Every structure is written in structure tokens, then in C-alpha cells.
Amino acid sequence: MTTTAPVRPAPTDTAPLRRRGLRFEGRLLTPGVLLLAPLSLLPFGFIVVMSLSRVHLLGGVRFDFAGLTNWVRVFSDPDVGMAWLRSLAYFVLTVGLEMLLGVVFALCLWRVLRGRNTALSLLLLPMFVAPVFVGLLGRFLTDSTFGLYAWVLRHLGIETDMLGSQGTAFAAVVLMDVWEWTPLITMIALAGLSSVPLAIREAAALDGTSGWQLLRYVVLPSISSVLLVALLIRSMDAIRYFDIIWVTTNGGPADATKIVPVRLYEVAFRFFDLGYAAAIGLLMLLVSIVVARAFVRLLGRRGPAR
Numbered sequence: 001m002t003t004t005a006p007v008r009p010a011p012t013d014t015a016p017l018r019r020r021g022l023r024f025e026g027r028l029l030t031p032g033v034l035l036l037a038p039l040s041l042l043p044f045g046f047i048v049v050m051s052l053s054r055v056h057l058l059g060g061v062r063f064d065f066a067g068l069t070n071w072v073r074v075f076s077d078p079d080v081g082m083a084w085l086r087s088l089a090y091f092v093l094t095v096g097l098e099m100l101l102g103v104v105f106a107l108c109l110w111r112v113l114r115g116r117n118t119a120l121s122l123l124l125l126p127m128f129v130a131p132v133f134v135g136l137l138g139r140f141l142t143d144s145t146f147g148l149y150a151w152v153l154r155h156l157g158i159e160t161d162m163l164g165s166q167g168t169a170f171a172a173v174v175l176m177d178v179w180e181w182t183p184l185i186t187m188i189a190l191a192g193l194s195s196v197p198l199a200i201r202e203a204a205a206l207d208g209t210s211g212w213q214l215l216r217y218v219v220l221p222s223i224s225s226v227l228l229v230a231l232l233i234r235s236m237d238a239i240r241y242f243d244i245i246w247v248t249t250n251g252g253p254a255d256a257t258k259i260v261p262v263r264l265y266e267v268a269f270r271f272f273d274l275g276y277a278a279a280i281g282l283l284m285l286l287v288s289i290v291v292a293r294a295f296v297r298l299l300g301r302r303g304p305a306r
Contacts, residue, residue: 050278057272070279079255080263080280086170087259091238094177098234099227101178102185107215109186110193120190127183135247138176139163142248166256169249173257176244181237185230192226193219225299232295239288260284 051070053063074080105123109116126134141147142162153160162168196219204214220227242261245251251258251266258266260280268277 047278047282050275051282053275055274057274066275070276073276074279074283080260082255083258083260083263086257087239087261089170090174090177090241090259091235093174094181094241095231095234095238097174097178098182098185099231101182102230103189103227105182105186106189106193107219109190120187123186124183126180127187129180131180131241131243132247134176134180135244138172138244139248142172163249164253166254169253169256173245173248176248177238177241180244181234185234188226188230188233189223192223195226196222228295228299232292232299235291235295236288239291240284 049063052066052068054066054069056062056064109120109123112119129137141149144150144161144164147162150162153162160168162172200218200222201214204218209218240261241259242265245257245259245262246265249257251262261284264277264280264284267273267280
């Protein structure tokens, strides 16, 4: 009785190649890692130490260990709590309006055959303006004496100082942000729409699909991953936004527009409470990481953007 030895698959060289590839990639990344590590980790460690200390500036910089005192203040300070609520409202309004308007504008441009590049170029202009200039322009246009928007409101029978009352000031800075960054969402969404296969749209049209059904069941699911990337980009920026609000209202009136970055700036550079400011900054970093991880996980479930 003869037995045959099991046939073993021929060895391949893929594993050594993979190992060699990893080593090669590691060598390529090493200079960048060695450069970025001191520039990132050392300041981060310094800020962590600051958050656990009382920082004295008179007579030279001196740290006195304070334990978790600054962190207790972060979670018990009502001003910081209200700043987080305003930041949440600012985040929802700006990102929500930018996503909605950006998708609508992208769909409109997607249907345009002639003059699309010209229209897109004009639409993208606000995105290339520095946020500080956007704030200055908005401050000029909303001025109660000579501002264009104030003049229009007066002719409509509305007498108000847009940046002088709490409700209108918050709405004004939100609309300035939306005006500047909606073009970014439009550009990203338009790129996603350009990749929707024509064959799928033609097949849906042959099946008698209406325009709304085509949008809901074909177009939007096809660009959902692209929209998640756009949402991630804008979310990271909205959490730490500062420029427009500081230029226009300085967080006022009556703290109506004082979101967390503005409160952080005040604590650090107006009151010089650097330990407390470091704790607020680290909490902002933690929130940003949590939001980014949530979007990345959702993007991973939906698959890579095409």
C-alpha cells in the first residue's frame, strides 16, 4: 500500500517582497517622521505639563504643579460650558448649511453643459479669500451706518444693528462662514457627481425613474463617501474656527458669539492663565479626534470614495 505525500504549494516570493516593501516604505517615511516627531510631540508634551500646572510669567516662566485643578475648572466653568453649547450650534448651522447648499449648487452645475467652468470659477472665489478679510468685508457690509446689508434692511423696514444684537450677530458670523466655505463642498460634491457612471443613469431613466428617485436612490448613494470626506474636512475646521468671529464681534455682544476657540484665546492671551488655556486646548483636541474617528469609521463602513 503506497501513500502519497500531500502536495505542498510552491513557495512564492510575495512575503519577502512584502517585507522588503515595508522596509522600503519605512525608510522613505523615516526622514519625515524624524522631522515631524520633535515638532509635534515635544510641544504636545509641553502643553500637557502646562495643563497640570500653574504658569507664572512674572520674573521668568515658572511652573507650579497643580494636579487636576485646571481640568476640574474646565468641566465646572459655566462660561466654558456655554462656549461649548455655542460651538455646537455654530458647528451644526455652518456645516449643515454648507453641506446642503454645496450639494444643491453641485447638482445645478452638474446639469450645466455650457459655461460650467466659468460658473464654477466664479463660485469658488470666496474660498480663496483669507478668513480675516471675509470678516472685515462682512463687518463693512453689516455696518449700521454705511453697510449695504444694513441699507437693504432699512428699506425693508427692519432697523437693527446686525453685529450689535445677540441673535443677529450669531446669524451674521454663521452666514459669513457659509459664504466662504460652501464653494469647497460644491467642488468636492461636483467631483463625486462627475464619477457617477452614465450607464447607471441611463438604465434608471429607461426604467422610468423620476428625477427625485434618481437623485435619492442612485446619485446620492453613489457620492455618499465623497460627501463624508467633505463633511470630515469641514467639521475639523468648524470645531476650531476663530478668524471671522474675532474680527467681527470679538465674541460679543454679551458673549453671544464666544465659541470655544475665542474663549481659549481670551484665557491665554487676555488673562494669561496659560495652564487653564492648555487644558481647554487639549479638550478641543480630544473632541476633534473623537469627531474625526467617528467620520472615518463611518467612511470605512461605506467603503472608499470613488
